[in-house]
Amino acid sequence: MTAPRALVVWCPDWPLTAAGTDPAVPALVLASGRVSACTAAARATGVRRGQRLRDAQRYCPDVAVLDEDPEGETRAFEQVVAVIEQSCPRVEVIRPGLAAVPARGPSRYFGGEEIVAGMVRDAVLERDFVCAVGVADGTFAADLAARAAFEADDGIRLVPSASTAGFLAPHPVPVLEMPELAGVLVRLGIRTLGDLAALSMRDVLGRFGSEGAVAHRLATGLEARPPAARSPGDDLSAQFEFDPPIDQSEPAVFAAKSLADLMHAKLGERGLACVRVEVEVSTADGQSRSRLWRHDGLLSSLAVAERVRWQLDAWRTAGQLTGSLTHLTLAPDQVVIDTGRQLTLWGQTENDEEVSRAATRIQVMLGHTAVTRPRLAGGRGPSEQVARVPWGDTAIAALPADRPWPGRVPQPAPAVVHPAPLPVRLVDASGTSVTVSGRSVVSAPPSRLVLGKEHLAVTGWTGPWPVREYWWDRSRSRRCARFQVATDDGRAWLLVVEQGEWFAEATYT
Structure with missing residues (x-):
């Protein structure tokens, strides 16, 4: 038994391509504090996916840092999907930059897999997008084939069914994109997909649980989960x-x-789970659009809603959806047997899924904005540099953090930002309040920080960082200056002076 033949189109470094970044410019995209994509110029200096920003900047100090933008990536990738659809139906988006189609139908119609792959590659290249095409048994092997094809002259790699196992065998286990499992496998001496495939499914399942079973199926050239049979009359x-x-x-x-x-x-009533969903919308002016979305794991409700947002935004931007929405349909296009949740041998639980379910339940009870998560934003003050995003949302109206912000205090960031700045006094050796002139000149070195009844000796200070905001708008105009001050009790403070009044905005320790 083999996985169905799949054709995968891979556009390398898509987050940066979608942002219009020149590959010759060192740049990276940051997601959850780690590098999720980088340009060829950044890779040449040693920057790699998965690195922390600090490590990446050590290799390339002048690297440009961009925030992840899944909506923008989806909007841009819709152009590629539209091109693929001209010759291959049922395009499924795995993620922006990676799409797959069933290879069997188009190859029969056009006369072979190589012909179809060449047509798709040429059509995408004509739109000035770099891509590679892979054809193999299953989307996982086809994805790896596309990545291997990128290094080839023609950008196409076809893996015959009989050669799938041999093609997969030398790949290292981290290509499974299961970092915790891959780490354990490597420590056990199982370093390649061939090593993993040589083990019995029963042993892998008993030792590593359902995640290990998925990895074993992929390593042997099968789909991640076996398809589930369902009654033709079931409307899910x-x-x-x-x-x-x-x-x-x-x-x-x-x-x-x-x-x-x-x-x-x-699906749950039938013991099934969804790995590919079809999103279909209709409009008041008679338009109808649909798109398939696939997920490497299982599509949660939040994941589905997020993809609906991305897809609607992409259709609107491309002008493919102009009327008011009248109808929305979600249909599971590919279902698998739900294996449930199983603790693995080393005790790892599905923490992310548990947190997601708990957050969703709270939102249902208390409202969509009741659960939020922090996200970096643009600003000069510490409270401005973090935005609160409702759980499950990705888009925020905050200013981008990668813009220049004159007057912003350099890293490291404070440990605690006070919800409301604390009134304080900063005085010199004579007991007079320290002032800052319009030319950012300090009246005298700070000597004491007075916080309520506390009188703290200043052991070190630096600043000022002057800020002049909205000088053209009298109602919003603001002028202030910030200082970093260390006191004799071991604490460090971020202070701001505005209109002669001092406040403690944050503390470092």
């Missing part, structure tokens, strides 16, 4: 009618979350 889709029609995406995203919950409930 979920639909929503918008009355009146809506023009904004947000109501559709909230509806998608509810529909995804309903769809998962139907």
Whole structure:
């Protein structure tokens, strides 16, 4: 038994391509504090995916840092998907920059897999997007084939069915993108997919649980999970009618979350889980669009809603969806047997899934904004540099952090930012309040920090960092200066002086 033949189109460094970054410029995309993508110029200096920003900047101090932007990446990738659809139906987006199609139908119609791969590659290149195409048994092997093809002259790699196991065998286990499992396997001496495939499924399942079983199937050239049979009469889709029609995406995203919950409930009753979902929308002017989205694991309700947001935004931007939305349908296009949750031998639990479910339950009870997570934002003050994003959302209206911010205090960031700045006094040796002139000249060296009844001796200070904001708007104009001050009790403070008044904005220890 083998996985169905798949054709995968891979556009390398897509997050940076979507942002319009020149590959010759050292740049990286930061996601959750780690490098998720980088340009060829950055890689040449030693920057790699998975590195922390500090490590990447040690290799390349002048590297440009961009925040992840899944909505923008999806909007840009819609151009590539539209090109692929001209010759291959049922395009499924695995993630922006990576798409797959069933190879069997197009290869029969056009006369072979190599012909189809060449057509797709040429069509994407004509739109000035760099890509590589791989064809193999299953999307995992086809993805690796596409990455191998990128180094080849023609950008195409076809792996015959009989050669799939041999093609996969030399690849290191980290290509599975299961970092914790890969780390354990390497420590046990299982370094390649061939080493993993040589073990019996029973032994792997008993030792590593369901995640190990998925890894073993991929290493042997099968799909991650076996397909599940279902009755032809089963309708597992979920639909929503918008009355009146809506023009904004947000109501559709909230509806998608509810529909995804309903769809998962139907699947759960049958012991099934969804790995590929079809999103279909209709508009008041008669338009209808649909797109397949695949996930490497299982598509949670939040993941489905997030993809609906990205896809609607992409269609709107491309002009492919112009009318008001009247109908939204979510249909599970590929289902697998739900293996449930199993503790692995080393005790790792599905913490991320548990947190996601708990956060979703709280949002249902208390509202969408009841659970938030911090995200870096642009600003000069410490409170401005962190935005609170509702759980499950990715888009925020905050200013980008990578813009120049004159007057921003350099790293490291304070450990504690006070919700409201604390009134303090900063005085010199004579007991007079320290002032800062319009030319940023300090009246005298600080000697004491007075915080309520506490009188703390200043052991060190630096500054000022002057800030002049909205000078053109009298109602919003602000002028202040910040100082870093260390006191004799071992604490360090971030102080701000504005209109002659001193405040403690944050503390470092």
